[in-house]
Amino acid sequence: MTTPSRQDRLKPLEYIVLSAIISVFIGLVVLLSTRQPVLSLVFFGIAFIVTLVTIAMLSLAVKPDEAEKIDLGEQDKGH
Template sequence: MTQNTPHQPSRSDRMKPAELIGFSGVLALVVGLVVLMSTRQVVLSVISLGVTFIVVLISVAMFTLNMKPNDAEKTDLDEQNHGA
């Protein structure tokens, strides 16, 4: 008898998107503060904060997608695909 229970992702898997957004936010905040302190222009600081957030978020997401799964992840994916 096999149960058809849906796969429950681990806490680490569920928190991964929040970690990526948080990392991007922190780096963008640092860049925004550096620009604000060096130029004293709020508009330029907000623009550089937004651009940095988007660029870092996309870059980190692309690096994450490019990582190859290890053996444990491959086994887990096979089990999910075959309903084991």
């Protein structure tokens, strides 16, 4: 059984951080334009969820290259 690489283990964290950065930006834009903190928090939450789901779906749509196909085949043989 092979252990996942550090890059593979940190990929979900990368998605969450990227989604949080985009959501903070949207929340700040709403806060500075409307001066309503509750509305800003609502937009932050919605933007976080939508961005996270969008990034995850786009990452699932990417087809693996030849090296990844070989790696997946080796992992299947191990189980």
